[in-house]
Amino acid sequence: MTVSTSIPGYTYGQPEVAQSPISLEALAQLQETILWSEEDVRYLQMAGEVLADQVDEILDLWYGFVGSHPHLLHYFTGPDGQPIASYLERVRARFGQWILDTCRRPYDQAWLNYQHEIALRHHRTKKNQVDGVEAPPIIPLRYLIAFIVPITATIEPFLAKKGHSPEEVAKMHQAWFKSIVLQVTLWSYPYAREGDF
Amino acid sequence: MTVSTSIPGYTYGQPEVAQSPISLEALAQLQETILWSEEDVRYLQMAGEVLADQVDEILDLWYGFVGSHPHLLHYFTGPDGQPIASYLERVRARFGQWILDTCRRPYDQAWLNYQHEIALRHHRTKKNQVDGVEAPPIIPLRYLIAFIVPITATIEPFLAKKGHSPEEVAKMHQAWFKSIVLQVTLWSYPYAREGDF
Numbered sequence: 001m002t003v004s005t006s007i008p009g010y011t012y013g014q015p016e017v018a019q020s021p022i023s024l025e026a027l028a029q030l031q032e033t034i035l036w037s038e039e040d041v042r043y044l045q046m047a048g049e050v051l052a053d054q055v056d057e058i059l060d061l062w063y064g065f066v067g068s069h070p071h072l073l074h075y076f077t078g079p080d081g082q083p084i085a086s087y088l089e090r091v092r093a094r095f096g097q098w099i100l101d102t103c104r105r106p107y108d109q110a111w112l113n114y115q116h117e118i119a120l121r122h123h124r125t126k127k128n129q130v131d132g133v134e135a136p137p138i139i140p141l142r143y144l145i146a147f148i149v150p151i152t153a154t155i156e157p158f159l160a161k162k163g164h165s166p167e168e169v170a171k172m173h174q175a176w177f178k179s180i181v182l183q184v185t186l187w188s189y190p191y192a193r194e195g196d197f
Numbered sequence: 198m199t200v201s202t203s204i205p206g207y208t209y210g211q212p213e214v215a216q217s218p219i220s221l222e223a224l225a226q227l228q229e230t231i232l233w234s235e236e237d238v239r240y241l242q243m244a245g246e247v248l249a250d251q252v253d254e255i256l257d258l259w260y261g262f263v264g265s266h267p268h269l270l271h272y273f274t275g276p277d278g279q280p281i282a283s284y285l286e287r288v289r290a291r292f293g294q295w296i297l298d299t300c301r302r303p304y305d306q307a308w309l310n311y312q313h314e315i316a317l318r319h320h321r322t323k324k325n326q327v328d329g330v331e332a333p334p335i336i337p338l339r340y341l342i343a344f345i346v347p348i349t350a351t352i353e354p355f356l357a358k359k360g361h362s363p364e365e366v367a368k369m370h371q372a373w374f375k376s377i378v379l380q381v382t383l384w385s386y387p388y389a390r391e392g393d394f
């Protein structure tokens with residue numbers, strides 16, 4: 001979970017990642033809107049330390065959640081209606097890296113660019129391409145936004161597992177929540193009608 | 198804050214509110230996705246009792262937040278760049294009623310229909326019409342989603358003000374969080390490209 005270059009399809013910071021259509025100035029206004037502060041950056045760093053050796057357990061939980069809901073698992077299935085094991089596995093590795101990136105990476109131009117890449121990979125623009133699969137062409141916007149809840153709610157017990165004070169856990173959780181909302185906001189770009197983002 | 202019929206532009210349950218394009222079945226799948234349960238319904242009822250006589254204070258806080266950020270206040274300004282006092286005031290009354298509706302109303306067809314009405318009122322389809330103003334034509338999707346953070350984070354102290362146990366406050370807050378994510382999800386409908394919602 002640390003040698004990022006070994007993850008198939010993970011292209012963070014690489015030249016083939018296009019520039020985000022969202023400017024750093026627009027990002028800063030979004031950060032103001034979600035009450036983002038330096039404190040959040042610090043507590044996300046702490047969360048990164050807390051979560052690093054729990055990534056597999058977290059992914060087990062999230063994959064269990066998706067796997068037990070046919071309306072979600074659907075987006076990982078092939079033309080025969082069966083889940084595509086290699087697709088699930090490859091995305092899982094990138095998802096694990098993303099947990100760490102969320103906590104550790106500076107939210108700069110390279111981060112913004114990869115945010116857009118992730119947006120395109122959920123949207124019909126680019127879904128399925130990186131892994132060469134024939135799954136449904138798009139994750140609908142409604143599930144992308146709704147997923148803010150499970151991705152935020154289920155992380156809390158993991159944040160509490162390393163003996164931090166309730167106040168520290170609450171602050172790590174708060175910073176995580178803000179980051180998830182920020183990222184889903186950025187990911188909504190390709191879904192929005194011209195001029196509506 | 199209780200006689201809802203006296204609120205200008207508030208049309209919940211009235212015949213002029215169109216049917217939501219989102220089905221009750223799609224709503225149920227969204228509720229599954231946000232881990233919605235009967236417990237959340239009960240804790241939102243409790244939240245409704247806790248918040249009822251604090252609505253004005255909550256609105257003062259939220260309006261203070263919007264008012265202190267030019268990039269947000271912008272959506273309440275007229276062609277001269279000045280905030281439109283009557284617009285702010287009329288929306289404020291509906292916003293107050295919405296806090297209670299969020300806690301008390303059953304999430305049924307009438308609720309779904311008014312959700313869509315609120316969506317259209319933030320979107321260019323219908324913004325400004327109800328109050329007859331010439332403010333900017335749309336609240337961008339990015340701010341709609343980002344607002345999940347302030348609307349969720351700032352409610353917690355109000356939930357804690359009536360002597361409930363920390364566990365009860367956490368559960369009310371959790372239910373509120375889920376409801377806000379659910380509602381913003383429904384409000385994203387008119388913003389999404391054909392087939393992307």
Ligand code: HEM
Nearest residue numbers: 072075091094095098121127128130139143144147148151
């Ligand atoms: C808060 C919401 C979500 C988060 C944080 C999230 C996170 C991620 C991450 C980190 C990746 C890999 C990005 C990369 O390629 O480096 C990914 C890909 C993927 N996610 Fe999500 N996701 C969310 C919502 C959803 C939902 C609702 C579904 C539906 C089941 C879903 C299904 C997928 C699929 C199928 C891929 C692979 C896309 C491709 O073909 O490249 N995601 N997600």
Ligand code: HEM
Nearest residue numbers: 269272288291292295315318324325336340341344345348
């Ligand atoms: C979680 C996000 C949000 C919530 C819960 C929310 C809530 C509401 C509610 C309850 C109403 C009145 C609905 C009715 O007519 O009955 C409303 C209207 C309005 N809101 Fe929001 N809002 C959100 C995001 C935003 C943002 C980001 C802005 C930008 C400053 C904004 C500006 C407005 C405006 C200008 C109106 C009046 C629209 C019209 O012309 O009818 N809202 N909002």
